[in-house]
Amino acid sequence: MLSCFFTTFAHKMKKGLLYIVLTCLLSVVQLTAGAQGMGNADSIQISLLTCSPGKEVWAQYGHTAIRYYNKESGEDLAINYGIFSLDQSYFIPRFVLGMTDYRMGVQSMEQFLAQYEYEGRGVTEQVLNLSAKDKEAIYKALQENLKPENVVYRYNYFFDNCTTRARDIIVNHLHGKVVYPPADSDATFRSMLHKWNNEYKWTQFGEDLLLGVNADRKTTKSEQQFLPENLKNDFDKATYNGKPLVNETRELLSAKTDTVEPSFPLSPLAVAILFAVVSLVMMSFSYRRKQVYWVWDAALMITSGLLGIVFFIMIFSQHPCVSLNFILLFFNPLPLFFLYSTIRKKKVMWWKIWGILIILGLFGSLFQDIPQPILIVASFLLLHCILHIRIHKSVATASDSKR
Incomplete structure (x- = not known):
């Protein structure tokens, strides 16, 4: 996007x-x-x-x-x-x-x-x-x-x-x-932009993704x-x-007013809710059968990793309001390095690391105005990490009891 x-x-x-x-x-x-x-x-x-x-x-x-x-x-x-x-x-x-x-x-x-x-x-x-x-x-x-x-x-x-x-x-x-x-004592860079791009949901969402902590300070x-x-x-x-x-x-x-037409039929919030529904379905199957699905895991890790490359690059941007961004804790390049060992060898270490990073990112939302759709996605990613840890522990306990 x-x-x-x-x-x-x-x-x-x-x-x-x-x-x-x-x-x-x-x-x-x-x-x-x-x-x-x-x-x-x-x-x-x-x-x-x-x-x-x-x-x-x-x-x-x-x-x-x-x-x-x-x-x-x-x-x-x-x-x-x-x-x-x-x-x-x-x-x-x-x-x-x-x-x-x-x-x-x-x-x-x-x-x-x-x-x-x-x-x-x-x-x-x-x-x-x-x-x-x-x-x-x-x-x-x-x-x-x-x-x-x-x-x-x-x-x-x-x-x-x-x-x-x-x-x-x-x-x-x-x-x-x-x-x-x-x-205006309450105005931040982000809040001022929101007044102008409120009707352009995807534009607003894209800018909110890139803008970090410094965009939320008083101006x-x-x-x-x-x-x-x-x-x-x-x-x-x-x-x-x-x-x-x-x-x-x-x-x-004089300006000629035109009706704003959405560039995409679904809003960012609708896409996030759709992701939440799919995640619930996948987690339900995983919990009942006490197994994980590597295709779904790979999709999550690859998507997160590719988005993470963008956010990682922004650290080096000369734009002062994008270099420090807590969204990088949700989406970062690390899944690409853990992908093989996690999918093929079924190790649980990455899910623990990712869960900790997501918790830190959610804590960062106290200081940065993170878009609601991203918070929804991050919350379900955290639940996915927790489910992985629990299933791994359950399988390990069952193996020990058989011995």
Whole structure:
């Protein structure tokens, strides 16, 4: 499922990428051509653009860009930090391991709006209440970002993405302090994502699998602004030098609402319950006949081992919220090493080890918000381990009594 998730992600991102890159090349020339000066500051508008979510997995949280509009010269550009190339070597593994490079992109507002209108997504503009000195500083910062050595950056979904880059290029070059409304004291990275992917059960489940303990800690105001809508709302209520930061809000495009269609007929919870039912049936047969079924054992161990390889690899990811994940105790590569000795020689050692690991993982759920379907599966795996130990002990006792 995880490989399918990332493959879908890659194919969806190809859509419109060539269009963006080609238009960016022309628009970068426009912005660079004005590097000698931006002219009359009163004719300049700098705005925050917030784009509504799209249908694709990668677009479900929206997007952020900056608008630079010079009424005097006619320059009207959208600048964003969400451009990347799928032609990068080993793109999907690099994305999973947090080693994806993104770049700054520039295109005309006409082209920018045409793209989002085609996708049925809304665009809201917040015209910022800035001084001439602020506009000049932001303009120069954008010019600096366009240099070849600065245009590419190492993307991090929570801490350094297209939204935080847009925020920083604006706020870090103002000549005064921006005061935001109080932070949500209970918000975690996981809880914020859940507000946006609640209708996409499999997307939510896939992300919950990969996110570890650090995704459940309380976040700061700055960290909460990684989501485009959060930054938009904060800008709307923020003050700058005693005045509202946003001078005017406009809806440039309205979003076209579509009914969310499930990508798979069964929800993750339904699949977990189905697994529980099959497990009960298998355990019932094993308990009555005092024997285990090696085909079922092999299926459990191979599935767990293959999933465990993914979770083990995530330990080395540069994404700080995935490296420590208690789900690794439920699904880990160890069953692949114990598979032969457990199935062919009918040893019980692995079931004891796995049972202990599962108990530790369930204890870890006190610190990590583990998806309910995973807890159901883990509980029945634990029961399966206990049953194995009891059957082995029963068989051993019966053998001793015959002697």
